Amino acid sequence: MRSAPKKPIQWELNLLAFPALILVFIFAYVPMFGVVMAFQDYDYQLGFFGSPFVGFTNFEFLFTTGAIWKVTANTLFLNAVFILAGMAGSVVLALLMYELTNKKAIKTYQTILVFPNFMSWIIAAYMFYTFLNPRYGMLNQALTGLGLEPVKWYSDPSVWPVILTVTSLWKGVGMGSLLYYAVLMGIERDYFEAAAIDGATKWQTIKKITLPFLIPTMTILLILSVGGIVRADFGLFYFMPQDSKALYPVTDVIDTYVFRALRNMNEPGMAAAAGFLQSTVGFFLVLGANAFVRKIAPENSLF
Amino acid sequence: MITNRRTPVFLHLFFLVLCTLMLLPLLSVFTISVSDDVEIIKAGGYSLLPRGEWKWDAYNLIFKNPYQILQAYQVTLLVTVIGTAGSVLLVSGLAYTLSRRDYRRRKAVSFYLFFTMLFSGGLVPFYILVARVLDWRDSYFALIVPALINVWNVFVLRTNFQRIPGELIESAKMDGASEFRILFQIILPVATPAMATIALFTAFGYWNDWWLGLLFINKPDMNPLQLLLKNMLSNIEVVLARMNDMPQSLRAANLVPTEAIRMAMCLIAAGPMLLAFPFFQKYFVKGLTVGAVKG
Numbered sequence: 203m204r205s206a207p208k209k210p211i212q213w214e215l216n217l218l219a220f221p222a223l224i225l226v227f228i229f230a231y232v233p234m235f236g237v238v239m240a241f242q243d244y245d246y247q248l249g250f251f252g253s254p255f256v257g258f259t260n261f262e263f264l265f266t267t268g269a270i271w272k273v274t275a276n277t278l279f280l281n282a283v284f285i286l287a288g289m290a291g292s293v294v295l296a297l298l299m300y301e302l303t304n305k306k307a308i309k310t311y312q313t314i315l316v317f318p319n320f321m322s323w324i325i326a327a328y329m330f331y332t333f334l335n336p337r338y339g340m341l342n343q344a345l346t347g348l349g350l351e352p353v354k355w356y357s358d359p360s361v362w363p364v365i366l367t368v369t370s371l372w373k374g375v376g377m378g379s380l381l382y383y384a385v386l387m388g389i390e391r392d393y394f395e396a397a398a399i400d401g402a403t404k405w406q407t408i409k410k411i412t413l414p415f416l417i418p419t420m421t422i423l424l425i426l427s428v429g430g431i432v433r434a435d436f437g438l439f440y441f442m443p444q445d446s447k448a449l450y451p452v453t454d455v456i457d458t459y460v461f462r463a464l465r466n467m468n469e470p471g472m473a474a475a476a477g478f479l480q481s482t483v484g485f486f487l488v489l490g491a492n493a494f495v496r497k498i499a500p501e502n503s504l505f
Numbered sequence: 506m507i508t509n510r511r512t513p514v515f516l517h518l519f520f521l522v523l524c525t526l527m528l529l530p531l532l533s534v535f536t537i538s539v540s541d542d543v544e545i546i547k548a549g550g551y552s553l554l555p556r557g558e559w560k561w562d563a564y565n566l567i568f569k570n571p572y573q574i575l576q577a578y579q580v581t582l583l584v585t586v587i588g589t590a591g592s593v594l595l596v597s598g599l600a601y602t603l604s605r606r607d608y609r610r611r612k613a614v615s616f617y618l619f620f621t622m623l624f625s626g627g628l629v630p631f632y633i634l635v636a637r638v639l640d641w642r643d644s645y646f647a648l649i650v651p652a653l654i655n656v657w658n659v660f661v662l663r664t665n666f667q668r669i670p671g672e673l674i675e676s677a678k679m680d681g682a683s684e685f686r687i688l689f690q691i692i693l694p695v696a697t698p699a700m701a702t703i704a705l706f707t708a709f710g711y712w713n714d715w716w717l718g719l720l721f722i723n724k725p726d727m728n729p730l731q732l733l734l735k736n737m738l739s740n741i742e743v744v745l746a747r748m749n750d751m752p753q754s755l756r757a758a759n760l761v762p763t764e765a766i767r768m769a770m771c772l773i774a775a776g777p778m779l780l781a782f783p784f785f786q787k788y789f790v791k792g793l794t795v796g797a798v799k800g
Binding site: 212214215216218219221222223225226228229230231232233234235236237239246249250298299301302307309310311312313314315316317318320321322323324325326327328329330331332333335337338339340342343372376426429436437441444445457460461464470473474477478480481482484485488489505 | 513516517519520523524527528530531533534537545546549550551552553595596598599601602603605607608609610614617618619621622623624625626627628629630631632633634637638650651653654656659683684685688709713714715716731734735738739764767768771774775778779782783786
């Protein structure tokens with residue numbers, strides 16, 4: 203390929219790429235210019251070019267009301283928990299799956315573990331509602347059966363960090379483990395044979411051979427998720443707690459806040475300001491995480 | 506390693522328990538959908554396994570009054586089919602171009618795409634663009650077009666295409682094949698696992714989408730399935746009010762199996778995906794390769 207003579211104009215290749223590139227421009231780049239709205243008192247009638255500029259008023263409002271601090275703290279804390287729990291769970295499952303030899307069993311387990319990934323958060327909300335419904339739900343039946351007080355799940359914020367983590371794991375851990383399993387499948391068997399001849403224990407083999415193969419994938423996924431740590435999974439936080447106001451102290455995150463500011467409170471300028479902060483912080487976090495990785499292990503960095 | 510390796514029993518036990526736990530939420534939804542509301546109330550709540558005989562009343566009622574669910578199915582099906590076909594076509598075209606090491610703008614285009622993974626304008630400008638500037642509220646465009654290009658999919662496909670030996674392309678060119686023919690007749694057939702994976706994920710994305718519906722759809726007749734379900738979760742009356750064929754005796758005696766109908770609708774919506782994805786599963790492990798953004 204490298205020796206192939208370059209055509210002066212690769213119009214066929216350009217043509218194949220063009221429609222997709224235009225769509226990316228419209229739906230990803232055009233909104234980037236829209237961040238100007240964060241500095242406007244945006245009015246739907248006046249539009250993008252007509253609305254008056256108000257400097258940092260939108261931001262001031264966000265910070266002085268304190269709204270942004272609470273939702274940012276919720277977002278960072280819960281996402282950090284999800285990232286760590288998700289990665290640990292996925293890697294452990296992949297390692298265990300790799301120990302299985304029965305092809306049929308592996309396939310069956312994978313099918314079942316992966317199925318929640320294909321359910322939307324709305325469907326998941328239905329499924330977990332059968333456990334959490336305060337009157338008929340199975341959790342409260344179990345609690346009363348054990349002689350304990352039933353919990354009003356949809357109005358008690360204290361239980362939600364756990365519920366959200368469990369549901370997030372339920373939905374994502376299967377697919378996550380499949381990603382790592384795919385990497386493990388690519389390891390040459392020779393390594394293990396050599397290790398076995400040298401009398402390595404199982405734990406040594408995992409530590410010295412298997413895990414190092416997973417590290418590059420883990421690192422790249424981690425860099426990306428650090429950038430995404432300010433970006434909450436809207437469906438999880440909006441549908442699972444069924445938008446219950448009593449739960450906002452724990453379940454309200456930047457994305458649900460922006461959505462409400464836009465749709466319910468009709469404050470597009472303020473919503474845009476919160477979104478702008480979110481994007482900017484996420485951007486610098488990715489750059490930071492990548493720079494850090496490039497320093498300690500350049501071969502694993504994303505770019 | 507393969508020789509002399511026997512899986513310890515406890516490992517299977519672990520996976521069996523884990524799989525059961527994963528399935529519990531699905532099982533309980535099914536159980537409620539075939540249970541009697543009266544029985545649920547009498548017994549003091551839902552149960553994991555049906556208490557008595559399976560009752561299909563909820564499904565009967567839904568299928569006797571299928572207008573709403575059919576309407577939603579129609580919207581979702583149309584969006585999924587057109588969206589997936591369009592997306593696979595456009596994404597594979599772009600991925601093929603990027604996979605060609607002799608493509609001159611390869612670096613620039615890769616960066617152009619990659620940057621969108623790092624920074625975004627956020628929800629509000631996007632909303633204004635689609636709802637106000639393009640004015641796509643309550644239209645199929647809003648449900649299809651914004652989700653056509655997934656940059657991650659472009660990179661995954663590109664990496665898969667790059668693994669195809671360059672000689673294949675070279676020899677096709679010698680025979681005078683155009684780039685279009687090379688893509689459609691050589692590259693795509695060779696890259697079936699990757700293509701199947703991408704197509705499946707895109708189809709799932711469209712089928713399960715509530716985001717675009719939530720933002721841009723207000724007309725009840727344009728509700729995709731997921732949005733109908735969402736409205737129903739907060740207010741079952743949305744559905745019941747439009748069931749004309751409901752026996753008055755049921756309504757009067759307050760015997761409408763509300764809980765069962767709710768869960769039956771949930772299964773009817775999730776059903777096609779539950780049935781479809783195991784068939785594509787063999788491609789997953791082969792087709793999913795991350796760490797592929799670098800190029």
